[in-house]
Every structure is written in C-alpha cells, then in structure tokens.
Amino acid sequence: MHGLTYRLKMKKLFPIIILLITAIWACEKEKTDYPPPTIEFITESGFVFNDTTIELGKDFKIGVKASNPNVNLTNFIIKVESDVLETYLDSGMNTPNLHFERNITKGIKEFEKWIFIIRDKDGKSSEISLNISKDSASVFGNIKYYANIEMGAQNSFVGHFYSLSEDSVHTLNSAFSNQSKIDLCYYYDFIDTDENTIASPGANIDASVYTGPSALANWTTRRTTRFKLASISESDFLNAANDSLLIATHGSSDGNRKAKNLQAGKIFAFKNEDGKIGLFKVNSITGTGAGTIDISIKIQE
Amino acid sequence: MKHRYYIVLVLAFVFHVQASLGQKVNDTINIPEFVVTANRSIRNIDNVPGRVTVIDAKAIQELPVQNVDELLRNIAGVYVNRSWGIFSQNSSVTMRGIDASARVLVLVDGVPLNKSAGGSINWHLISVNNIERIEVIKGPASAIYGNNAMAGVINIITKNPKKAIQGEVGLLASSYNSFGGSFNLSGTNVKKNKGFSWSINSFYRQGDGYILEPEEARDSTDVKANLMEYNISGKLAYKFNKRHKIEIGVQNYDDLRGQGRKVYEEYGDYMSVNITYFRTSYQGMINKTVLNAHIFYQIENEYKQSESISTNSGKYKLSDRESRKDDYGLWFNATTYFSDNNILTYGIDLKQGKADVTNTYITSTDVLIYSGILDFYGVFVQDELKLLNDKLNLVVGARFDYAKYYKGQLIVENPTSNTGFVTPFDEDFINSKWNSFSPKIALKYKFNKSNSAYISYSKGFMPPKLDDLSKSGKINKGFKLANPELGPEYISNYEIGFNFIFFKKLSVEPSIYYSLGKDFQYFVGTGDSVDTGGDELKPVFQRRNISDVEIIGVELSANYYLLKNLNISANYTYNQSTIKEFTKPETYDKDITGNFLIEVPKHMVNVGFGWKNKYFNTTVSYNYISSQWYDDENTIEISEYDIIDLQLSREFAKNFYVSVNIQNILDNEYVDRKGLLSPGRFITGEIKFKF
Numbered sequence: 001m002h003g004l005t006y007r008l009k010m011k012k013l014f015p016i017i018i019l020l021i022t023a024i025w026a027c028e029k030e031k032t033d034y035p036p037p038t039i040e041f042i043t044e045s046g047f048v049f050n051d052t053t054i055e056l057g058k059d060f061k062i063g064v065k066a067s068n069p070n071v072n073l074t075n076f077i078i079k080v081e082s083d084v085l086e087t088y089l090d091s092g093m094n095t096p097n098l099h100f101e102r103n104i105t106k107g108i109k110e111f112e113k114w115i116f117i118i119r120d121k122d123g124k125s126s127e128i129s130l131n132i133s134k135d136s137a138s139v140f141g142n143i144k145y146y147a148n149i150e151m152g153a154q155n156s157f158v159g160h161f162y163s164l165s166e167d168s169v170h171t172l173n174s175a176f177s178n179q180s181k182i183d184l185c186y187y188y189d190f191i192d193t194d195e196n197t198i199a200s201p202g203a204n205i206d207a208s209v210y211t212g213p214s215a216l217a218n219w220t221t222r223r224t225t226r227f228k229l230a231s232i233s234e235s236d237f238l239n240a241a242n243d244s245l246l247i248a249t250h251g252s253s254d255g256n257r258k259a260k261n262l263q264a265g266k267i268f269a270f271k272n273e274d275g276k277i278g279l280f281k282v283n284s285i286t287g288t289g290a291g292t293i294d295i296s297i298k299i300q301e
Numbered sequence: 302m303k304h305r306y307y308i309v310l311v312l313a314f315v316f317h318v319q320a321s322l323g324q325k326v327n328d329t330i331n332i333p334e335f336v337v338t339a340n341r342s343i344r345n346i347d348n349v350p351g352r353v354t355v356i357d358a359k360a361i362q363e364l365p366v367q368n369v370d371e372l373l374r375n376i377a378g379v380y381v382n383r384s385w386g387i388f389s390q391n392s393s394v395t396m397r398g399i400d401a402s403a404r405v406l407v408l409v410d411g412v413p414l415n416k417s418a419g420g421s422i423n424w425h426l427i428s429v430n431n432i433e434r435i436e437v438i439k440g441p442a443s444a445i446y447g448n449n450a451m452a453g454v455i456n457i458i459t460k461n462p463k464k465a466i467q468g469e470v471g472l473l474a475s476s477y478n479s480f481g482g483s484f485n486l487s488g489t490n491v492k493k494n495k496g497f498s499w500s501i502n503s504f505y506r507q508g509d510g511y512i513l514e515p516e517e518a519r520d521s522t523d524v525k526a527n528l529m530e531y532n533i534s535g536k537l538a539y540k541f542n543k544r545h546k547i548e549i550g551v552q553n554y555d556d557l558r559g560q561g562r563k564v565y566e567e568y569g570d571y572m573s574v575n576i577t578y579f580r581t582s583y584q585g586m587i588n589k590t591v592l593n594a595h596i597f598y599q600i601e602n603e604y605k606q607s608e609s610i611s612t613n614s615g616k617y618k619l620s621d622r623e624s625r626k627d628d629y630g631l632w633f634n635a636t637t638y639f640s641d642n643n644i645l646t647y648g649i650d651l652k653q654g655k656a657d658v659t660n661t662y663i664t665s666t667d668v669l670i671y672s673g674i675l676d677f678y679g680v681f682v683q684d685e686l687k688l689l690n691d692k693l694n695l696v697v698g699a700r701f702d703y704a705k706y707y708k709g710q711l712i713v714e715n716p717t718s719n720t721g722f723v724t725p726f727d728e729d730f731i732n733s734k735w736n737s738f739s740p741k742i743a744l745k746y747k748f749n750k751s752n753s754a755y756i757s758y759s760k761g762f763m764p765p766k767l768d769d770l771s772k773s774g775k776i777n778k779g780f781k782l783a784n785p786e787l788g789p790e791y792i793s794n795y796e797i798g799f800n801f802i803f804f805k806k807l808s809v810e811p812s813i814y815y816s817l818g819k820d821f822q823y824f825v826g827t828g829d830s831v832d833t834g835g836d837e838l839k840p841v842f843q844r845r846n847i848s849d850v851e852i853i854g855v856e857l858s859a860n861y862y863l864l865k866n867l868n869i870s871a872n873y874t875y876n877q878s879t880i881k882e883f884t885k886p887e888t889y890d891k892d893i894t895g896n897f898l899i900e901v902p903k904h905m906v907n908v909g910f911g912w913k914n915k916y917f918n919t920t921v922s923y924n925y926i927s928s929q930w931y932d933d934e935n936t937i938e939i940s941e942y943d944i945i946d947l948q949l950s951r952e953f954a955k956n957f958y959v960s961v962n963i964q965n966i967l968d969n970e971y972v973d974r975k976g977l978l979s980p981g982r983f984i985t986g987e988i989k990f991k992f
Contacts, residue, residue, distance in 0.1 A: 072565070074619055074663045090717050092617040092664025094565035094608075121619075121663055204612075256614075 036124035037068035051131040056138035066098040066118040075119040082109035140242035151186040155290040176214035179221040196262040200225035203257035228255035338436040338456035350745030350755040365948035377856040377872035384973035386980040396452040398876030406450040417654020441761025444741030447679040451761035462487035471989040479508025494543035513561040513977040530556035598629040624658040642687040666715035673709035673771035721775035730785035751802035769844040779840040818850035866913035942971035
C-alpha cells in the first residue's frame with residue numbers, strides 16, 4: 001500500500017520535472033547571420049577619395065562613412081602601409097553608423113597606402129583603401145630652435161605656460177590673458193605614472209593643479225597640442241637642421257594630449273593646433289610640485 | 302566496551318550522520334557531536350585533536366543570512382568578504398590569517414568544489430535551503446585532503462529526506478526590488494535498510510540592485526548592479542542494505558550579475574556563469590572497513606562582457622571572455638577499525654582540471670586564447686590511536702601529492718595595444734611537475750568529560766592555478782606573463798587549543814597558532830618592460846614563488862546557554878600575518894619584507910544572541926572587522942566596519958514558517974577594496990509552506 005501511494009506521488013512529479021527541463025531549454029537563443037558592414041569614402045569637395053600625390057608635410061582631408069543596420073559597428077581601424085604596415089588609428093565604438101573626417105599630414109615616405117577597416121560586433125569587417133604618393137617636388141622646410149626654456153610646476157614662481165608662436169613663458173594669470181597663444185603647460189602630478197607632465201591646455205588636467213580665477217576651467221580657448229614619445233637620440237635632435245627629422249619622427253598618427261613621466265634625456269614629438277610639427281627634449285628637472293623643467297624645442301617655421 | 306563501540310560505529314554509519322547526531326540540546330552543551338570531515342569518515346568530535354566547528358540545521362534556519370558563506374561569519378578565524386551582499390559576483394571565504402579563498406578547501410557532501418583554474422569556488426552554487434549542516438576544520442589539512450586545504454576545510458552537508466514524501470515551497474521579497482522563490486520536494490521509501498531516497502531542490506532570485514559607486518564618484522555610466530539567478534539540483538540514493546549505499550547528485554546553476562556599469566550595451570558590464578555539477582558517491586562497509594568513493598565532474602561555463610568608456614580620453618572599450626573550466630576526479634578512502642583504539646584511514650585521490658579561455662576584444666581585433674591541464678594524484682595514510690584509557694588521542698598521518706601541468710598554450714591573434722602583444726603569438730608552454738609531502742601529528746588529552754587540550758603540527762599547500770600557469774596579457778598596471786613553472790606554496794602550522802565547559806552551560810574554546818608559509822605566490826615585476834602601445838613601456842609582472850610569511854593567531858570562542866531558550870555566543874580572532882622574507886627580483890624596485898598580508902583583518906569580533914519564545918525566535922548577530930591592507934606595498938588601507946544583523950522567525954499551524962531578516966540593521970556604510978559601496982540595510986521577508 002505504501003509502495004502504491006509512493007508510485008502515485010512520483011507520477012505526479014514527472015510533469016513538473018519535464019516542465020522545468022523544457023523551460024531551461026527554451027531559454028536558448030537563436031543567432032542570425034547578418035551581412036558585413038558597409039564602408040565608403042566621403043566624396044564631397046575638399047576630401048581626398050582617390051589615389052593622389054601630395055607634397056611632403058602638407059595636410060590633406062579624408063572622410064569615411066560606414067554603417068550596419070543589423071549589428072552595431074564596434075571598431076574602426078586605419079592602417080598605413082609603406083615599407084612597413086603601421087596602425088594609424090584603432091578606435092572602439094558601439095553605433096550603427098560612423099562618420100569620420102580627419103586632416104592628415106603627408107609623411108616622409110614616397111608612397112603610402114591608407115587602409116580603412118570597419119568591424120561590427122559579430123567580428124565581420126569591410127575595408128577600403130587609397131594610395132597617397134609624395135610629390136617629387138617636395139622640399140624640407142626650415143625650423144626654429146628654442147634652447148633651454150625653463151618652466152615651473154604649478155607651485156613654482158616660474159611661469160607654467162608656454163607659447164610656441166611667441167617663444168614665451170607665461171604665469172597662470174598671463175596665460176589666461178593670452179589663451180589663444182598657449183600651446184604647452186607644465187605641472188607635477190603625484191600619480192606614479194604621470195609625475196612630471198607637459199600637457200596642452202586642451203588636455204584633461206585635474207582642477208586641483210591650476211586654481212583660482214585664471215584656472216583652466218575658466219578659459220574660453222584651450223588649444224590642443226598632441227605628443228608622442230620619440231625614439232631618437234639627443235645628438236639626432238641637436239643635429240636636425242630642417243624639418244625632415246621632425247616629420248619622420250612624428251609620423252602620420254596623432255599623439256596624446258599629455259607627455260607624462262618626463263625625465264632628463266627624453267624626447268617627444270608634437271603637433272600643435274596650427275599643424276606645426278616639432279620636437280622637445282628634456283634637459284633637466286628639479287623638484288616636484290614647486291620644481292622646474294628645462295627643455296629645448298625644434299619646430300617647423 | 303569493544304562491542305559497544307563497534308555498534309555505535311555501525312549505527313552512525315547506517316544513519317549517515319543524521320542531523321540529530323550533530324545537534325546540541327538547547328540548555329546544556331555536553332552532548333557529543335559527530336563529524337565526518339576531520340578524518341574523512343565519521344568520528345566523535347571529542348576525539349578530534351584540532352579545532353572543529355559545526356553549524357547545525359537549527360542554526361542555519363535561525364541565522365540572519367542570505368547566502369551560505371554568510372553562515373561562516375559566526376565562526377572564529379573565518380573571514381567572509383561579501384561586500385555587495387546578494388549582488389556580489391562571488392564571496393571570498395578565508396581562514397586563519399591567510400588571504401585568498403583558493404587557500405581553503407570547500408567540499409559538498411565530501412566532494413571538492415575548488416576549481417583548478419582559479420582555485421576558489423562559486424558560493425552561489427549552494428542553496429541555504431538545502432543544507433543540513435556545515436563542518437569547518439581549521440588549520441592545514443593537506444595531510445588528508447591535499448590541494449587547497451592550506452588554511453582549513455569547509456564541508457557542506459546537504460539534506461536527506463526523512464519521510465515518504467515531504468516538501469517546502471518558499472517565497473521571499475527583499476530590498477532593492479528583489480524577490481525569489483524556493484522549492485524542495487523529497488522522499489524516501491527505505492524500509493529495513495533497503496530502498497530509494499530522492500530529492501529535487503530549486504531556487505530563483507532576482508533583484509534590481511543598487512549603484513555601487515559612491516555618489517561623489519558617479520558618472521553617467523554607473524547603473525545598478527542587478528542580479529538574476531536560479532539553481533536546480535537533484536539527488537537519488539539507493540540503499541542496498543545497512544552497509545552499502547550509492548548516491549547520484551546532479552546540479553545546475555545559472556546567473557547573470559551586472560557589474561554596475563553600462564555604456565551602450567543592453568546589459569552593460571556583466572558576468573554570467575553556468576555550472577553543471579555531477580557526482581556519484583558510494584559508501585560501504587566490509588568487515589571492519591568503511592569505504593567512501595566519489596566520482597565528480599564540474600563544468601563551469603562563464604561569459605563576461607566588459608564595457609567601459611574613459612572619462613579622460615573618451616576611448617570606448619568592449620570585450621568579452623568565454624571560458625570553460627572542467628574539474629573531474631575520483632576520490633577514494635577507506636577506514637579500517639583494527640580495534641577500539643586503533644583506526645587507520647588511507648586513500649587515493651585523482652583529479653584533473655582543465656581551462657579553455659577565449660578573450661575577444663570587440664572594439665579591436667585582438668583575440669587571446671589560452672588553455673592548460675593540471676593532473677593531481679595523491680595518496681595518504683593516517684593512524685588514530687586512543688591511549689591511556691581513551692584519555693589521550695594521537696593522530697599521525699602523511700600524504701604525498703604529485704601534480705603535472707601540460708598542454709599549456711597561449712594564442713594571440715591580430716594583436717593591438719589592447720593585449721600588449723606587438724605580433725601574433727602561438728606558443729605551447731613547457732610541461733612542469735611538482736610534488737608535495739604533507740605530514741601531520743596531533744595529540745588530544747581529555748582531562749575529564751568537559752575539559753580537554755590539543756596540540757598539533759600540520760602542513761598544508763595550495764597548488765598553482767591554471768590561470769597563473771597559462772594566462773598572459775595586458776593588465777591594469779602593466780603586462781601579466783604566464784608562468785608555467787609556478788610551483789605550490791606551503792604552510793606549516795603549530796597549534797595549541799583548549800576546550801572547557803563550565804557548569805554544563807558555558808563552553809570556552811581558546812586556540813593559539815603559529816604558521817610559517819613558504820614559497821608564497823606573489824605577483825611581482827620581472828624587471829622587463831613591453832611596448833603595449835602607449836607612450837611608455839609597461840612593466841611585466843609574473844606570479845612567482847618568492848615570499849615567506851609568518852602568521853601569529855589567537856582565537857577565542859565562548860557559548861553560554863543562559864536559559865533553555867536563550868543563548869549567547871561570542872568569538873574573537875587576532876591575526877598578525879606578515880611577509881617574513883621577500884626574495885626581491887634584482888630589477889624589481891619594491892621590497893615588501895615586513896609588510897602585512899593583504900585582506901587580512903587583524904581583529905575580528907562576532908557576538909551572537911538567540912532567544913526562542915512563543916512570539917518570535919530572535920537571532921541577533923554583531924560582526925566587527927578591523928582595517929586591512931588592500932595592496933602588497935601597504936599603502937592603501939580598507940577601513941574597519943561593523944554590522945548588526947537580526948532575524949525574527951515564527952512557525953504557524955505547523956506548516957507555515959515566516960521570517961524577517963534585516964542585515965546591517967544600523968545601515969552602516971562601508972566600502973570594499975575597490976572603493977565600492979556595500980548595500981547598506983537589507984531587509985528580507987520570507988514565507989514558507991512545508992508539507
């Protein structure tokens with residue numbers, strides 16, 4: 001009798017178990033196989049969209065449109081192929097459409113193949129490319145040399161800001177009055193990876209660095225200069241007589257808005273908002289928040 | 302005397318440690334308990350020369366907890382770190398002044414759950430509703446358990462049915478718009494020691510969660526860390542006769558836990574884990590030998606989506622990680638009762654751990670794949686002797702473990718600065734092997750029925766994790782390099798403890814231990830740098846066996862059964878865990894000798910109060926955790942905190958059980974090591990119908 005009751009109770013249980021198993025399986029999702037994204041050049045006036053020849057150091061504008069209505073675009077890559085293949089841009093996103101425009105400086109290479117790749121979230125990709133050749137009539141330009149510029153960190157009495165166009169050091173108040181001319185600023189950050197930093201006013205600089213009514217947050221014009229660590233020697237820097245080394249060192253890609261963790265002997269390539277390419281070399285650094293930095297600069301005329 | 306002991310042994314075996322054996326009566330504390338974990342077969346707790354704590358079914362029902370690991374907060378020497386409450390990705394349970402949960406072995410019904418890949422377990426796998434009791438063995442137990450049993454062993458014993466059919470349906474609702482349900486149905490037709498037992502358990506829980514980031518640090522990407530999880534398990538046992546039993550257990554757990562950040566993706570930053578767990582256990586008795594065998598298989602499939610946008614540069618990153626981690630093995634042990642005074646336990650354990658991980662960077666082209674296999678083989682023997690007319694218990698044992706790492710592989714496809722590789726990479730790692738010898742000697746002297754003392758020496762070890770052996774890639778502070786030659790770390794523990802019972806109402810259990818750790822695995826710079834695509838070369842880090850540690854600890858537990866329905870318990874833990882010797886790589890600029898181990902609070906206090914009355918059963922628990930270090934350099938300190946939890950419960954009309962559980966009743970705000978907020982006061986109401 002006990003066994004029969006038990007079997008009857010067990011019988012009632014089976015539908016529940018089957019229901020649970022079915023519910024778990026039902027959660028499986030189907031995946032659709034969508035076509036890859038599309039990508040094309042912007043063909044409006046002022047854009048380069050076919051193979052062309054450009055003078056050394058001159059800017060040209062490229063525009064690209066990409067889309068995928070089914071799967072969001074997640075990665076846009078620009079590669080430049082000359083004697084080696086280099087990545088110019090590798091950018092993440094999460095959007096159905098991309099509209100990209102960029103002014104690019106013609107590098108020192110005789111021939112460059114610019115490749116534009118768009119990838120979507122499914123990992124599918126499409127690419128387009130164009131060839132840029134160096135104009136054989138190109139000549140290297142003259143440069144200016146500013147030696148031993150002394151700038152002070154945020155707590156120093158020495159000015160913290162520098163104007164490349166005027167070769168002049170400014171205090172915070174003076175820089176505030178000359179915002180449209182300021183390209184560089186120097187400060188000390190107590191974060192290990194930053195410490196001695198030369199940035200551009202357009203960079204994201206902590207509000208505690210420069211304070212008061214002339215603080216960066218109150219500026220109406222904040223110019224952006226971008227920096228890239230250079231792997232050239234001090235003698236290469238000193239021997240540079242025209243802008244060939246400057247262009248070659250800077251390359252085609254953009255840099256960051258801060259040159260961090262500066263130490264004596266380090267050299268950075270930069271490009272300011274006027275498109276002038278240059279190099280700066282750190283000669284010496286003393287102190288921290290109230291310290292100073294001594295740099296030398298070579299920049300296109 | 303000999304026959305009486307034998308009869309007790311057989312009875313205990315036949316009933317398979319029924320709950321009644323482990324329970325204390327309410328008003329006195331002189332009833333002996335039985336434990337199965339200390340020696341891998343049933344023993345009277347009075348004969349175990351070491352510190353063992355049992356949480357019984359009654360305590361499990363009455364303690365104000367939401368998750369299994371929180372039950373362990375009430376035990377001296379155990380540190381439970383579940384800083385986001387039910388929304389935590391996982392919980393970290395550490396013991397005896399040693400950080401990292403991989404250094405504690407966790408068993409369910411005697412079967413190991415620790416994964417070879419990361420070393421720890423997923424605490425959400427186990428439902429509080431399905432636990433009969435928890436046994437905690439403190440101090441190294443590698444002499445009998447091998448891997449991971451470095452700081453201690455936690456054995457979670459699940460419920461067994463007692464009636465032809467029984468069940469329980471529960472519904473709960475909690476803070477942050479959380480709710481859930483549980484279901485349990487079980488039965489047995491065992492008659493004359495023959496027949497089937499079965500059970501099905503399930504629970505579901507979901508919640509909107511809360512914003513983890515403190516208000517002053519929030520930005521538009523901070524969202525609530527939500528939760529959705531379910532668990533279903535089944536157990537089928539067949540008893541052939543009073544001496545032989547076989548049991549099959551199957552379990553599936555699935556969750557989705559938000560990480561509190563969302564940029565573009567529907568679920569934002571989240572992790573989803575699916576664990577399938579299977580075991581078959583045999584328990585038998587042939588003549589005077591008790592046999593235990595477990596075959597187990599655990600598969601963990603994990604999917605993690607990471608999404609972030611830099612507030613400085615505006616750079617958006619999206620990546621996912623799919624991993625499969627398998628652990629399976631065979632554990633066998635036998636206990637031969639040569640006489641009333643001589644018990645020999647011996648066995649062999651085999652286990653294999655595998656990891657296959659694919660990390661895809663969706664906002665770049667990188668794909669990083671790594672894999673590896675770890676095989677473990679262990680043999681052990683332990684002898685227990687009762688001397689001086691059962692006043693003196695001596696345990697001597699040793700275990701030899703051998704492990705082999707092979708098929709380690711790392712593939713990096715289409716690398717960019719995101720992974721730190723400059724060119725594609727495809728390399729098979731060298732095979733490596735190591736062994737470990739773990740002895741133990743322990744002695745317990747019973748002055749009388751109520752008072753005893755023990756002294757012990759034991760050794761423990763933790764194997765290297767597959768993640769450290771096989772995984773290379775960019776990390777926050779630089780670049781992590783796989784170390785296929787990483788070896789185990791060891792600890793030697795010297796301990797003395799006392800058990801006193803005064804007036805049959807007050808028990809006091811002090812313990813003092815001194816541990817020396819050797820070859821601890823530390824994450825250090827190799828002195829090399831790699832170009833990970835930024836302005837600077839990034840330092841290379843690797844997990845290495847390079848430091849020796851020293852731990853001085855004191856535990857004091859007291860239980861006072863004031864009245865029949867009123868008891869008070871309290872415990873205090875002191876740990877001073879320091880790095881005694883740090884073998885600094887030549888080019889590494891930091892020497893952390895003398896520093897404290899991370900995530901080890903120096904002081905912990907727990908006070909519990911339980912009162913049964915005709916209105917509500919009331920349980921109050923107070924926990925104080927002192928400050929602890931976040932980083933090896935001891936520059937960032939996590940602040941101290943204390944919390945008070947309360948549970949009120951009552952049974953109605955025999956079938957209904959209602960409870961209100963309030964965690965962190967004073968709403969004390971504290972942050973975890975990442976500076977993220979705890980949930981604050983968390984209220985849960987639950988109703989259960991039992992039949």
